[in-house]
Amino acid sequence: xxxxxxxxxxxxxxxxxxxxxxxxxxxxxxxxxxxxxxxxxxxxxxxxxxxxxxxxxxxxxxxxxxxxxxxxxxxxxxxxxxxxxxxxxxxxxxxxxxxxxxxxxxxxxxxxxxxxxxxxxxxxxxxxxxxxxxxxxxxxxxxxxxxxxxxxxxxxxxxxxxxxxxxxxxxxxxxxxxxxxxxxxxxxxxxxxxxxxxxxxxxxxxxxxxxxxxxxxxxxxxxxxxxxxxxxxxxxxxxxxxxxxxxxxxxxxxxxxxxxxxxxxxxxxxxxxxxxxxxxxxxxxxxxxxxxxxxxxxxxxxxxxxxxxxxxxxxxxx
Amino acid sequence: xxxxxxxxxxxxxxxxxxxxxxxxxxxxxxxxxxxxxxxxxxxxxxxxxxxxxxxxxxxxxxxxxxxxxxxxxxxxxxxxxxxxxxxxxxxxxxxxxxxxxxxxxxxxxxxxxxxxxxxxxxxxxxxxxxxxxxxxxxxxxxxxxxxxxxxxxxxxxxxxxxxxxxxxxxxxxxxxxxxxxxxxxxxxxxxxxxxxxxxxxxxxxxxxxxxxxxxxxxxxxxxxxxxxxxxxxxxxxxxxxxxxxxxxxxxxxxxxxxxxxxxxxxxxxxxxxxxxxxxxxxxxxxxxxxxxxxxxxxxxxxxxxxxxxxxxxxxxxx
Numbered sequence: 001x002x003x004x005x006x007x008x009x010x011x012x013x014x015x016x017x018x019x020x021x022x023x024x025x026x027x028x029x030x031x032x033x034x035x036x037x038x039x040x041x042x043x044x045x046x047x048x049x050x051x052x053x054x055x056x057x058x059x060x061x062x063x064x065x066x067x068x069x070x071x072x073x074x075x076x077x078x079x080x081x082x083x084x085x086x087x088x089x090x091x092x093x094x095x096x097x098x099x100x101x102x103x104x105x106x107x108x109x110x111x112x113x114x115x116x117x118x119x120x121x122x123x124x125x126x127x128x129x130x131x132x133x134x135x136x137x138x139x140x141x142x143x144x145x146x147x148x149x150x151x152x153x154x155x156x157x158x159x160x161x162x163x164x165x166x167x168x169x170x171x172x173x174x175x176x177x178x179x180x181x182x183x184x185x186x187x188x189x190x191x192x193x194x195x196x197x198x199x200x201x202x203x204x205x206x207x208x209x210x211x212x213x214x215x216x217x218x219x220x221x222x223x224x225x226x227x228x229x230x231x232x233x234x235x236x237x238x239x240x241x242x243x244x245x246x247x248x249x250x251x252x253x254x255x256x257x258x259x260x261x262x263x264x265x266x267x268x269x270x271x272x273x274x275x276x277x278x279x280x281x282x283x284x285x286x287x288x289x290x291x292x293x294x295x296x297x298x299x300x301x302x303x304x305x306x307x308x309x310x311x312x313x314x315x316x317x318x
Numbered sequence: 319x320x321x322x323x324x325x326x327x328x329x330x331x332x333x334x335x336x337x338x339x340x341x342x343x344x345x346x347x348x349x350x351x352x353x354x355x356x357x358x359x360x361x362x363x364x365x366x367x368x369x370x371x372x373x374x375x376x377x378x379x380x381x382x383x384x385x386x387x388x389x390x391x392x393x394x395x396x397x398x399x400x401x402x403x404x405x406x407x408x409x410x411x412x413x414x415x416x417x418x419x420x421x422x423x424x425x426x427x428x429x430x431x432x433x434x435x436x437x438x439x440x441x442x443x444x445x446x447x448x449x450x451x452x453x454x455x456x457x458x459x460x461x462x463x464x465x466x467x468x469x470x471x472x473x474x475x476x477x478x479x480x481x482x483x484x485x486x487x488x489x490x491x492x493x494x495x496x497x498x499x500x501x502x503x504x505x506x507x508x509x510x511x512x513x514x515x516x517x518x519x520x521x522x523x524x525x526x527x528x529x530x531x532x533x534x535x536x537x538x539x540x541x542x543x544x545x546x547x548x549x550x551x552x553x554x555x556x557x558x559x560x561x562x563x564x565x566x567x568x569x570x571x572x573x574x575x576x577x578x579x580x581x582x583x584x585x586x587x588x589x590x591x592x593x594x595x596x597x598x599x600x601x602x603x604x605x606x607x608x609x610x611x612x613x614x615x616x617x618x619x620x621x622x623x624x625x626x627x628x629x630x631x632x633x634x635x636x
Contacts (some may be wrong), residue, residue, distance in 0.1 A: 023429060024444070032445070041445030067336050073430045077437035079451030080405060080443075084398050105426055105459060109490040112391045119395035125343070127350070128357030133397030141459060142425060144462040145488050146495030172427040175463030178516065181501040184509055191502055194512070198496065296344075 001137045001162045002216050002242060002253025005099045007265060008066030013093060014306045015262075016296075017101060019059055019180050020193040021071040022050040026279040028243035028291035033058075047081035049212075050074070051231040053294075054089045057278050060295035064302050067099035069272055090135055101244065105167065105299055107145050113152040116261070122156040123162075138163045140222060140244070143198055147205075154209050154219065156293030159209070163218040163242075165172060168234060171224025171247030175256040181205030195230060198236060216242050216268070223261065225253025225271065232260035237270065249305070262313060277301045319455045320534050320560060321478045323417045324460050324585060326384030331578075332624045335419060335562070336379055336616075337592025338369040338407060341391040344597040346609035349374075368392070371612075372407045373598050378613035382620050385395035385417035387562075387590055408453055419562065420454030421484065425463050431470040437481075440474040458482045458540060458562070461516055465523075472537065479529070481536040481560075484520050486552060487513040489542025489565030513548060514555060521556040533585070534560050534576055541579065543571025543589065550578035553586065561587040567594030567623070573630035579629060589627060595619045 009015050024032070027049050058068070061244035068091045070093075075086035093100050106116040113134055118124050119133035128166035141164045153164050171177055178199075184190040199221065206217030211283040217240045223231050235243065243261050247253040248271050261269035280286045280301035326581050327333050336519035342350070345367050353367035376386070390412075411418050424434040436442050437451035453521035457484045459471055466471030471482050488495055497516075500509040517539065545565075552563065565571040566589050569591050579587035598619035599612040600602045607615045 018448040021430065023433075036445055041447045041449070043442075043444065043449050046442075046444045071426075071430055072431040073426055073437070077433040077451055079437065079444045079449070080398060080402050082437075082451065083401055094382055105460075106391070106423070108389075108391055108423055111487065112339065112389055115341075119391070119397065119400075124361075124395045126361065126364045127354055129359045131361050133361070133400065136422055136540070142423075142460050144460055144485060144496060145490060145493035145562060146497070148490040148492040150463040167462060170427065172463060172466040174464035174466040177519070178462060178512065179464070181512065181515060183501050183512070192502070194496065194499065195509070197499060201495070249487040291349070 001099065002220075003211050003216055005066060005242070005270070006216065007046055008099060009162065009267065009270065012052065012064060013065050013310070014302070015267075015270045015309060016065045016066050016302065016305055017067040017069045017270050017272045018057070018065055018070060018277050018302065019069045019103070019246075019272050020054050021274040022053050022278065023072045024049065025075060026275070026282070027053045027240075028281075028294050030292060031075045035082060040250060043078045043081040046078045046228060047085040050078075050301040051085040051088050054085075057297040057298050058093055058098070060299040061277070061302050062093075062098055064094040064299065064306070065098070067101055068093050069101040071103040071274070087134055094135070099138070100136045100163070101138040101140070102134060103140050105140050105142050106151040107142030108168050110152075113149050117156040120145050121153070121162045122160055124214065129229065137283040138165060138220070140165045140167065142167050150205060154205060154310045156208060157218045157265070163220060165220040165222050165242070165244040166198070168221040169223045169230050170226055170255070173250055175224065175227075184313070199220070199234045199237040202241055206238070206241050210240065216240055220244055222246065224251075225257050226251055228257040228260055235263065237261055239263065245269055249273040256307035258309060260314055271299075273305055320416065320536055321398040322536075323384060323530050323560070323588070325415060327585070327588065330382060331628070332383050332620070333588045334620065334623055335385040335387045335588050335590045335626060336382045336383055336595050336620065337387045337389060337421070338372050338375065339392045339592040340371050340594065340596065341392060342367065344593070344600070344610050345392050347598075348610060351515055356467060358395070361396045361399040362398045363460070364421045365403040368396075368400070369403040369406050372403075373410060374613040375616050376411055376416070377593065378617040379620050380411075380414040380416055382417070382617065382624070385419055386411050387419040387421050387607065389421040389592070391466070393400040398499070405452055414454070417456070418454045419456040419483070421458050423458050423459030423460050426563065427466040428461055428470075431467050435471040435474040438481045440478055441472070451457050456483060458483045460485050461519070463472070468523060472523060475536045476527060481538060483540050483560070486516050486539040486550050487541045487545055489544045489569055493542065493545075498583070498585055500570055514551065517552045517555040520559050524556070525561050528558065538562055540564065543575050544569055546575040546578055553578055553581065557581065563589045567591040575627035576627060577630055580633075584631060590609040591619075595623070603619060
């Protein structure tokens with residue numbers, strides 16, 4: 001799946017993943033009205049509204065980008081009907097040929113962790129039959145619990161040829177509260193921040209899980225665009241890990257900040273934008289397209305993002 | 319809700335939470351057969367089987383314990399029908415007067431974290447209406463992302479008078495991989511393990527969120543029974559945090575290990591057992607009850623656990 005992702009990135013020339021994180025206040029009024037007319041102002045109505053919204057976005061962008069990243073929290077808040085919309089979105093994106101990164105940030109231990117891995121990336125056994133619960137291609141994983149919280153995912157990844165992105169240095173302002181704490185390392189090395197220790201572990205996990213010798217690994221990492229200097233260091237620590245980069249656009253990351261997340265081969269990173277694309281129609285520069293043109297605005301925002309990243313990478317001197 | 323939990327612990331004299339983590343291979347054959355006869359060997363069939371299994375357990379133990387802790391991963395692996403069984407279980411436990419701790423270990427940032435908080439502990443707005451997605455009373459939360467991943471939960475907790483348990487030192491063998499790393503502290507303090515730094519932060523978050531002056535806070539912590547020495551230290555660092563203690567029983571924690579997790583008032587900790595109770599009928603000592611007696615075995619295991627903890631606490635000398 002990492003090879004598939006890379007070949008799609010090459011074909012689209014867009015190391016971009018569109019974050020399908022539909023807040024109800026991003027959903028244009030005509031879509032909300034139609035959904036509520038059919039299902040009432042219920043959780044089912046909300047699920048229908050975000051599903052129809054997503055469908056419009058996906059139809060507008062699927063030829064331009066390799067992947068989407070639905071953020072499951074935005075669906076989970078609407079309970080079962082919300083999660084049904086998540087599943088429907090995953091399936092539809094697959095129909096359209098997109099790679100789906102489930103932004104689920106799960107992390108647990110033992111059989112519990114296996115259950116998450118199986119439910120999102122694998123298949124679960126029921127009697128003599130096997131089923132996929134949510135069927136994503138990649139998941140994000142929280143590393144706080146150590147190897148016990150990651151290895152069950154790796155096992156399923158190896159079986160299914162799927163992948164994970166481990167949280168290393170997140171894009172938010174308070175990510176340094178624990179991730180940047182200097183931890184004692186070997187005597188000759190000096191202290192280093194926790195995110196470097198986690199990054200080293202990601203590289204170590206990844207060495208055992210790659211599709212072929214020398215390729216990018218099934219084990220990627222999440223490093224926020226808002227921390228370009230840390231990105232540069234982590235790029236060196238984890239040369240074979242694909243880096244999923246959130247924080248571009250609405251959170252403040254710019255094209256120029258992204259340069260150091262990529263390798264010399266022009267690969268190695270995929271940049272996420274959520275709000276900046278799916279709610280582009282609410283920005284002044286796309287306002288002329290109106291609410292009904294929300295999908296066109298998303299398409300235009302993808303093209304602008306592709307251009308921004310491409311310029312930054314072409315101007316790259318290392 | 320923390321006050322309600324404490325009064326239930328006092329009334330039952332059982333600082334025990336039953337982990338409702340139903341693996342299909344815990345579910346007796348007659349229950350699986352009945353569920354598959356009705357729904358086939360499908361995800362719906364699996365959902366029905368774990369729901370019926372849970373119902374039997376809850377009916378047998380609801381008068382003996384204050385709380386249950388369904389582990390959402392065990393439901394999520396069965397996709398939407400599994401999560402429907404989770405929701406049904408939460409509602410049924412509430413009917414029976416139990417406090418419900420959703421073991422969800424979520425953690426994200428900003429509006430995404432708000433969505434998790436709202437979906438599990440609060441209410442989400444749909445048009446002019448408000449709905450609870452999963453309606454738990456407490457959630458477990460992963461702290462790796464820092465305050466940005468916790469504060470949205472605290473906001474909802476304050477509004478709804480609910481609570482969280484933050485992962486501090488987890489019960490698994492590899493929990494030390496990151497959590498035990500020595501981090502540089504202030505010059506006069508010397509280095510300390512990361513879990514202490516997280517514990518200090520839990521205490522700080524908790525100071526602002528307590529039902530009344532001097533009470534136990536809405537912000538609790540997860541500390542594994544398998545690490546009693548760390549439990550003693552964390553008990554001192556977070557005097558007003560209720561500690562949720564996993565790892566008792568099947569994972570190796572014993573009654574005597576639990577003593578230091580409690581405060582002088584006999585309160586301050588609640589101990590989880592999952593497999594050891596819900597799959598007690600698979601143990602040699604309860605085998606005479608048979609598969610059909612699985613709920614009686616669970617009840618007997620709760621009584622034995624209550625006795626074990628009570629003896630340990632009565633023998634406590636500090």
